[in-house]
Amino acid sequence: MKKFIVLLILCCASVQVWAAEATLQNIKVDTDLPAIESGLDVFMNTCHACHTLKYITYLDLVKLGVDKTKVDGMRGDQPLDTSLVGLMPDAAAEQMFGKVPPDLSLMTHAREGGPSYVYSYLLGYYNTPDGVTHNRIFPATHMPDPLGMSTATDPAQQAKIRKTAHDVVSFLAWAADPHKQERHRLGYYVIGYLAFLTLLLYIVKKQVWSRLK
Amino acid sequence: MKNRVIDWIDQRFPLSSFVKHDLTEYPTPRNLSYWWNFGFLAGFLLVLQVATGIFLAMHYKAGADLSFDSVQHIMRDVNYGWLLRFMHATGASAFFLVIYIHMARTLYYGSYRAPRELMWWTGQGLLIMLMATAFMGYLLPWGQMSYWGATVITNLFKVTPYFGEQIVTWLRGDYTVSDATLTRFFALHYLIPFLIIGGVLVHLVALHTVKSSNPSGIDLAAKENIPFHPYFTTKDLFGLGVFLIVFSIFVFFFPNMLMDPANFIPANPMQTPAEIVPEWYFLPFYAILRSVPNMVGGVVAMGLSVMMFAFMPLLDRSRIPGGASNRPMVKLGFYLFLLNMLALGYVGAHPVSAQTLLIGHIATIFYFGSFFLIPFISKAEERWLIKRGLPPALTALMEREARDRGNKQARRRSGDDK
Amino acid sequence: MAENEDLGDAKRRNFLIKATAAVGMAGAVAACLPFIDSMNPSADVLAKATTEVDLSGIPVGGVHTVAWQGKPIFIFHRTPEEIKAMQATNGIIDPEPDQKRVKQAEWLVVIGICTHMGCVPNKDAAGWLCPCHGSEYDDSGRVVRGPAPKNLYLPPYKFVAADKIVIGVA
Numbered sequence: 001m002k003k004f005i006v007l008l009i010l011c012c013a014s015v016q017v018w019a020a021e022a023t024l025q026n027i028k029v030d031t032d033l034p035a036i037e038s039g040l041d042v043f044m045n046t047c048h049a050c051h052t053l054k055y056i057t058y059l060d061l062v063k064l065g066v067d068k069t070k071v072d073g074m075r076g077d078q079p080l081d082t083s084l085v086g087l088m089p090d091a092a093a094e095q096m097f098g099k100v101p102p103d104l105s106l107m108t109h110a111r112e113g114g115p116s117y118v119y120s121y122l123l124g125y126y127n128t129p130d131g132v133t134h135n136r137i138f139p140a141t142h143m144p145d146p147l148g149m150s151t152a153t154d155p156a157q158q159a160k161i162r163k164t165a166h167d168v169v170s171f172l173a174w175a176a177d178p179h180k181q182e183r184h185r186l187g188y189y190v191i192g193y194l195a196f197l198t199l200l201l202y203i204v205k206k207q208v209w210s211r212l213k
Numbered sequence: 214m215k216n217r218v219i220d221w222i223d224q225r226f227p228l229s230s231f232v233k234h235d236l237t238e239y240p241t242p243r244n245l246s247y248w249w250n251f252g253f254l255a256g257f258l259l260v261l262q263v264a265t266g267i268f269l270a271m272h273y274k275a276g277a278d279l280s281f282d283s284v285q286h287i288m289r290d291v292n293y294g295w296l297l298r299f300m301h302a303t304g305a306s307a308f309f310l311v312i313y314i315h316m317a318r319t320l321y322y323g324s325y326r327a328p329r330e331l332m333w334w335t336g337q338g339l340l341i342m343l344m345a346t347a348f349m350g351y352l353l354p355w356g357q358m359s360y361w362g363a364t365v366i367t368n369l370f371k372v373t374p375y376f377g378e379q380i381v382t383w384l385r386g387d388y389t390v391s392d393a394t395l396t397r398f399f400a401l402h403y404l405i406p407f408l409i410i411g412g413v414l415v416h417l418v419a420l421h422t423v424k425s426s427n428p429s430g431i432d433l434a435a436k437e438n439i440p441f442h443p444y445f446t447t448k449d450l451f452g453l454g455v456f457l458i459v460f461s462i463f464v465f466f467f468p469n470m471l472m473d474p475a476n477f478i479p480a481n482p483m484q485t486p487a488e489i490v491p492e493w494y495f496l497p498f499y500a501i502l503r504s505v506p507n508m509v510g511g512v513v514a515m516g517l518s519v520m521m522f523a524f525m526p527l528l529d530r531s532r533i534p535g536g537a538s539n540r541p542m543v544k545l546g547f548y549l550f551l552l553n554m555l556a557l558g559y560v561g562a563h564p565v566s567a568q569t570l571l572i573g574h575i576a577t578i579f580y581f582g583s584f585f586l587i588p589f590i591s592k593a594e595e596r597w598l599i600k601r602g603l604p605p606a607l608t609a610l611m612e613r614e615a616r617d618r619g620n621k622q623a624r625r626r627s628g629d630d631k
Numbered sequence: 632m633a634e635n636e637d638l639g640d641a642k643r644r645n646f647l648i649k650a651t652a653a654v655g656m657a658g659a660v661a662a663c664l665p666f667i668d669s670m671n672p673s674a675d676v677l678a679k680a681t682t683e684v685d686l687s688g689i690p691v692g693g694v695h696t697v698a699w700q701g702k703p704i705f706i707f708h709r710t711p712e713e714i715k716a717m718q719a720t721n722g723i724i725d726p727e728p729d730q731k732r733v734k735q736a737e738w739l740v741v742i743g744i745c746t747h748m749g750c751v752p753n754k755d756a757a758g759w760l761c762p763c764h765g766s767e768y769d770d771s772g773r774v775v776r777g778p779a780p781k782n783l784y785l786p787p788y789k790f791v792a793a794d795k796i797v798i799g800v801a
Contacts, residue, residue: 055285059678081678102478105285109469110477176477179288179295186296187465191458193658198454200651205447207644212243212439268666272673290674293665450655 024113024120024137030170031181033065039171040066042164044074046146047104050093053084055105056175064174097142108173115169122165125150235421240438241445242427248322249425250452251315256413257453258308263406265301269294273353275399277392280355281479299468305347306471307460309494312340320525321547323536324426330526332423335416337523339409344519346405347492349398352390356476357486363390363398365489369502372509389482430535431610488564496561497554501580503565504573514577521584528584531591533598534610542594546583553579681799683791686738694754696743699798703743703751704786705759705772706796709736713770722773725782729771732785740796741772742786747779759783 030036040061043053058075062068075082086093090100111117117137124136125145133150135141145151147165152158174180222228272291274283287294316336319325325333352363367384371377386393427433463470471493475486491499501518505511537544553576560573603611672680682699684706689695692713695706709717714736717729733739743751745761752759752768758775759768767776772783787801 106477110474112474183465191461194458197654201451201454204651205451208443208447268669292668292671296665
């Protein structure tokens with residue numbers, strides 16, 4: 001009897017997973033400064049209340065190109081090289097949500113699907129008739145709906161929320177990999193050089209081997 | 214001036230004669246194909262890994278509460294730290310790819326056969342050291358996959374009779390994978406590559422004693438050899454250029470492709486990730502481990518699966534010289550084995566299910582089966598090929614080898630041991 | 632004729648090999664640069680290389696101590712009387728006019744490490760007094776009583792606003 005109940009519960013649990021398992025909306029992250037800065041604003045106003053961004057400092061924001069006076073306003077009297085720790089202490093968060101909100105510095109890398117996962121997750125909140133909020137992408141989440149997608153009915157409002165989500169994901173993608181642009185730039189030069197050198201090496205090889213009878 | 218310096222050295226050290234004998238004028242078969250480039254590539258990658266590794270070690274901190282942060286420090290704050298890290302991580306995967314191709318070349322062309330058995334066995338030793346280095350290196354970032362992968366694999370030593378649990382604790386330095394494990398893995402990860410360098414030198418001394426095999430499988434006459442420089446120096450450098458382009462595409466544009474998402478989360482001993490997956494180069498062996506229902510059996514099977522390659526020179530009983538070029542069964546067996554490895558890799562990468570278990574069982578049986586059947590198949594193939602008729606060069610070589618064998622036996626019997 | 636062609640070929644071949652070697656060497660050298668640069672101070676270390684100080688919180692006559700590259704820096708907001716007194720003399724032991732020691736007369740910015748044995752002096756009415764061996768400095772950081780041999784050293788700094796300085800860049 002006990003075995004049967006356990007099996008039944010497992011079946012229900014797995015059905016729950018399958019019902020909630022949705023395909024991800026694939027997005028392309030914006031890499032231009034306005035989008036990332038827009039996302040920074042969303043982060044500071046909405047996410048920063050609970051989430052840390054411990055591997056990004058205010059100095060990194062200045063280096064990104066954000067106006068220094070704006071950054072100074074955000075940091076108050078903390079030195080420039082302070083990292084963006086959260087405003088909510090761990091103990092309070094654990095009491096309120098049952099779990100410490102994870103650091104977001106690497107979140108767009110730390111999930112299967114990358115930025116598309118985070119985007120779909122933020123927009124994946126919905127309400128059931130009993131008034132409980134769930135998330136389609138990660139049903140076991142303890143996090144409340146940050147952008148209000150679960151209550152948005154007006155298409156214009158929904159579009160605005162989607163843009164907000166896109167911007168904050170673009171910001172988080174930058175935060176996870178601040179050197180991406182530099183890496184790509186260097187990559188083009190290195191591979192261009194290597195292609196040229198390899199061509200030369202090929203010609204030399206052919207020349208040398210042609211001497212063989 | 215340069216000649217005077219070199220002369221001075223030559224009177225005290227065999228510099229010029231060594232360079233001439235073992236590098237520039239070293240006799241190499243003229244018909245080597247591009248499949249012979251991979252030994253050089255492996256050597257290059259060894260140097261690259263050591264170089265990037267040493268510079269990374271200037272910034273990396275080994276410690277459960279420090280490692281993850283130190284890697285982020287390298288990625289974000291250290292000048293070109295991201296480049297060093299991506300080169301090192303991609304380099305590890307590239308190293309295994311190059312080595313597996315290098316091994317495949319040896320199996321296909323029968324380069325493990327007499328008199329090159331020691332080359333194959335030193336290579337086997339190098340492979341095991343490489344695997345140990347890679348396994349320990351993967352723990353160092355202290356991510357979720359690092360931690361749990363190390364936990365699963367160190368747990369396997371539990372199967373040792375009588376001392377199992379103690380050995381696991383001794384290995385880890387603690388009751389679980391912890392700070393103690395991390396620091397010792399760092400020390401050993403730094404050490405073993407230098408042992409590998411020593412092993413490579415032994416491997417190369419062996420090579421220079423028996424000289425390279427070649428695609429025909431028959432050792433060529435001396436006049437068919439050409440000096441290593443400039444023919445193979447230019448060919449190796451060209452091959453290196455091609456390799457570096459592919460390598461750079463990964464390093465600069467797809468550096469995270471082989472990084473498991475779970476490893477971007479700091480290790481949490483209280484929570485296991487949904488799937489524990491090793492790096493791609495361990496997948497077939499991981500699949501074999503999981504295919505055997507019994508834990509002891511699984512560990513033994515996995516260990517044996519890596520070691521099986523060593524038996525090749527003893528299993529192959531055919532008198533037909535060379536490899537796949539003259540031996541159709543070798544060719545067929547090789548391709549089937551390759552396909553089987555891919556199937557095992559697929560099984561290793563996916564969570565256990567009814568399908569993967571079935572494929573895994575079949576593939577594991579095929580894996581060991583193909584080794585155990587080699588003695589019989591090689592003999593049967595020999596008989597079939599002789600009956601069918603061999604090309605004259607091959608027959609001549611076989612008669613010469615038979616004569617040599619007979620002479621050696623006769624000498625030994627008459628006590629004339631020289 | 633054939634010989635000439637061979638010679639031309641040989642010259643071309645030689646050039647090709649030399650050119651390829653040069654391109655290859657250039658790449659090999661360039662490849663070393665990231666390794667070498669990785670040993671330079673990292674971004675977080677460089678961030679500590681400069682310290683920004685808001686002067687508005689320092690009242691007239693007050694002294695503030697800030698850290699810069701691990702060293703204490705005294706920032707002294709001098710009164711007009713103190714400025715006049717300091718400009719009147721050059722100091723005895725290590726003569727130096729006050730004007731050369733400040734960028735703006737009311738702000739004295741000096742490294743708070745005694746030039747004798749390295750202790751941190753304490754502020755008193757006439758300047759600073761080092762507790763270790765009794766060296767005394769005036770309100771311009773100049774040594775007036777030994778055993779210290781030199782005046783308090785000046786860090787590189789510049790004004791980025793009327794009430795803000797950045798220590799670490801001249």
